[in-house]
Amino acid sequence: MDQAEIPSLLSRLASDEDASRKMAAFKLQSSINDPSFADVFISSGGLVILRRLIMNSGGNTLAYSLQSLSRLLEVDMGWEIFDSPTSGDLVDRVVELVVSNPLVNILRGAMSILVALVGHSPPESTPGTFGSRALRPAIAVYPQFFELVIQKLQSADHALCATTLSLINALIRDAISNEDTSRGNTTSSGTGEEWPKFIKRLQDLGLIKSVYTHMQSAALQDLAHPLLEFQCLTKVLVKKWRHVKVDLERPEHRRALKSIHLSSAPSKDNLNGNGDTKVEEVQEMGKKGSRKHHPEKWRRLGFETESPASEFHSIGFLGMMDLTDYVKKNEDDFQKLLLEQSTRPLYERCPVARASMAVTLILYDHFGCGNSDIEDTRSLFQIIDSKQQDKMFHPLLLQWSRLHTAGLQAFFRLWKNTGAEQHDFDKVMELVRILIERVVSQASRHKDIIEIEEEFLEYDLARLRELQTNLLSASFEDRWGELFSTVRQGLKQEALTFVKEQRVRCLLQGSWFSKPAPRKESRGEDLQTRRATHGTLWRYAKLSHNRRYLHWADFGLRTGQEPALEALTEKVDLRMVSSVMSNVSERKGDASSTDLSTSKHSTKITIYGFVTPEEARKGAEGKEEPVLTLYPLSDSSASEWLDGLLMLLEQAPITAETNKLLELVADYGVKIRLLKVPLEATYTDPPAGAGMVPSRDGLDDDYYYNI
Known part of the structure; x- marks a missing residue:
């Protein structure tokens, strides 16, 4: 216009x-x-x-x-x-x-x-x-x-x-x-x-x-x-x-603290003085002139001292609100928990109040509340792409109370399952932090709080531990880089030594193997006659104690008692073995299978040896011939014997089962070391000079070990 x-x-x-x-x-x-x-x-x-x-x-x-x-x-x-x-x-x-x-x-x-x-x-x-x-x-x-x-x-x-x-x-x-x-x-x-x-x-x-x-x-x-x-x-x-300080001069703060105490179903001896429960007369414990009270009135609720108001200094009235809300909505569970804890030694009791404040702080950090400012609300009017909505909006923030309760109940469960003691508090808190980060961070905008609560319950200790070590590993590797790779390589070498010893011990223990029967058989003959007429159907092999010879012999029957080394009339000098060949590495079956109908005669290990000592001196170019064939009864036995023989010959293992075991042992070594590392070291850069081999310049032989 x-x-x-x-x-x-x-x-x-x-x-x-x-x-x-x-x-x-x-x-x-x-x-x-x-x-x-x-x-x-x-x-x-x-x-x-x-x-x-x-x-x-x-x-x-x-x-x-x-x-x-x-x-x-x-x-x-x-x-x-x-x-x-x-x-x-x-x-x-x-x-x-x-x-x-x-x-x-x-x-x-x-x-x-x-x-x-x-x-x-x-x-x-x-x-x-x-x-x-x-x-x-x-x-x-x-x-x-x-x-x-x-x-x-x-x-x-x-x-x-x-x-x-x-x-x-x-x-x-x-x-x-x-x-x-x-x-x-x-x-x-x-x-x-x-x-x-x-x-x-x-x-x-x-x-x-x-x-x-x-x-x-x-x-x-x-x-x-x-x-x-x-x-x-x-x-x-x-x-x-x-940032609102808990102040017992304020009526609403006194009422909140009093409600926590009364909801714990205290005995008359635990009430102030003569049992008077008037809210207006609650005073901060520990102050001069305060009423006498039970020496563990507040400690039994999980506070560290008998002056509970001062323990909210790091989380303020927010922590008291969350604890009060949990106690009010879960009064029966709260009372049962305290009753159960009262039967335990003090050092084994789960500190409920401290755990509640810890979960509050975890949620506070997770949602980034400390970085929020009132002025931020004035600069939000930009175009919001619909593809970014699930990342920008966090409906679960509005379910703070229920998230706090779910996290606190998870804390109680982990405390019990880990057999934690008071000095383990930070470790349990870290597991809860990982649980909250995992479940809440991966929740889509449409996921309801009920589903989140169910996921909290589904995470058991083993699953959390695995997640924790993976996160620590990723963080440690990101921060410590080459040093961490060096540690991994060292652990892999340790794992190889360990697995080699395990496989060789299998050979030292000895095993039965099947032996294919001759093709020409009289169908009318019974089993004992066939064995007597056409040869044996079983073979037993065992490594000598000095690990230099592989003893073996064939038998007509598989006895319940393992044959003694003296009964094994044949032997193979491992110094004359040139190679070991097998089709084990090509098989993809279950490594733990013992079904003879599928594995018998299908898996074969052939040991080759040099024809003469002169050929042995030629090394890889020397003439060789098969000296022993073994038919393992299971895939696990095949893996043990094939890789055991290869490792005795200082060759690398080749079966999937052994390599999986190597990874498992090395991974456990990493996890054990990570769990021993202080948490703050995981997320900080290595100190200057870390990983450098010290110089021996200026050193002599005048030293000793103090044993």
């Missing part, structure tokens, strides 16, 4: 005819976000007319007027409409529309105006004109305001939901950013409440549940910006709660 048409537009806006006002208001909303147009409109007295329309009109005319004012405020113009002595009436009118008007197009405009009003903070303004304080008089008239606002998050209109959440974000941001330093850790909200009470009030009205549902929905893109802002504000709130 041309600026020259503004006088005519204002005339129609002020007309007594509803149709004329409606059409003019419709045109106004499409032009007023042009700053040059808006400047002329304001200077021509347009704000007075626009205010009159908002105060007195209804239907579409009202909707267009509200939208016009909202768009005017979006370009940071027209704020003087709230500076007049009657601005309070305008705010009352907008709040009234939010509370009582059912039309979506009117609600969207009214909500947008309140978002701008609460979020506006000019350098100079009359106190109470802007911010959440500007709503306080109207909210006093309509105390159901917050309840009705949160209900609108369930609207089918996504634009209204987005605007409603933007209003809630503005109220929360205003409440926590205007902190009254003279009152310590309290902040006044738009309702005159301290910010913690204001936030709790919104949560009790179902705010978290509604936002959590939207964050998991398919319509996320329509609410992306306010949802991302709410997520950031949630982290800011968590950070603020952590």
Whole structure:
């Protein structure tokens, strides 16, 4: 619309005819976000007319007027409409529309105006004109305001939901950013409440549940910006709660600590003094003049001292909130756990309170709450690619309480399964950290908290240990690089020595082998006759104690008792063996198989020897001939004998089973060493000079070992 048409537009806006006002208001909303147009409109007295329309009109005319004012405020113009002595009436009118008007197009405009009003903070303004304080008089008239606002998050209109959440974000941001330093850790909200009470009030009205549902929905893109802002504000709130010091001079803190004690089902002797349980009389234990109490009143709950308030210094009131919430919702389990722990020695008891604070800190670090700042919420309005949504949004942050409970229960389970003692606390905590990082980090945006809780239960100790060592290995290798590779190579050599000894011991123990029967047989003869007539069907081989000869002999029957070395009439001098050939490495069957029907006669090991000592001296070019053939009864036996013989000849093993065993032994060596490494060393660079071989310059032979 041309600026020259503004006088005519204002005339129609002020007309007594509803149709004329409606059409003019419709045109106004499409032009007023042009700053040059808006400047002329304001200077021509347009704000007075626009205010009159908002105060007195209804239907579409009202909707267009509200939208016009909202768009005017979006370009940071027209704020003087709230500076007049009657601005309070305008705010009352907008709040009234939010509370009582059912039309979506009117609600969207009214909500947008309140978002701008609460979020506006000019350098100079009359106190109470802007911010959440500007709503306080109207909210006093309509105390159901917050309840009705949160209900609108369930609207089918996504634009209204987005605007409603933007209003809630503005109220929360205003409440926590205007902190009254003279009152310590309290902040006044738009309702005159301290910010913690204001936030709790919104949560009790179902705010978290509604936002959590939207964050998991398919319509996320329509609410992306306010949802991302709410997520950031949630982290800011968590950070603020952590920095609220637990102070027993504050009634809510005393009540929280007292509720933890009472939920533990203490005996009368554990209650203060004469058993008086008045909350107002709880005092911090350890202070001069405090009431006498049971010497383990707080230690039995998992605190390190009898002054529990001081132990929340690292996690603040956030830690107390989480512990209180767990105790309140799991009172029976809490009491049973304490009862079970009371039967154990003190050093074996799981410190429940310490574990709760540890899990809180793990969640705090996982979600990066310490890096959040109130100013971050003002720079989130960028285009959000739908492909990035699963990475940017973390609905599980809104399920903090249930995540804390699941993590704490996992701590209790791991403590029991590992047989941990007090000095193992940090080790169990690290396992819980890995569990939370693994399960929560890999959860998609659509995964519900119930599925997460089930995954927490599915991770047993063995699986966590494997995950822990893999993570340590990756971190250690990344940080220590070449030094770690050197350690691995050394462990592989140790593993080769170990496996060689194991395989050779199999040869020293001896084994039975099958022997193919001659092809020509009399079918009418029984087994004993065939064996007597056509030869033997069994062969036994055993390595001599000095590991120089392989003794063997053939037998007609496989006896239960292993033949003595003296009964093995044949022998092979291993110094004359030139090579060992087999089809074992080509077989892919189960290494533990003992099914003779499938392995008998199919696996063959042939030992070749030099014809004469002269040929042996020629080495690889010497003439050789087969000196012994073995038919192992199982794949495991084949692997043991083939690789055992090769390793005796100083050759590398070739079977899959032996190589798997080598990897297993070396891997266990790495894991054992990693688990002995202090955690801080895993994630730090090696010290200067680490891994360098010291020089012997200047050293002589004058040294000794102090044994």
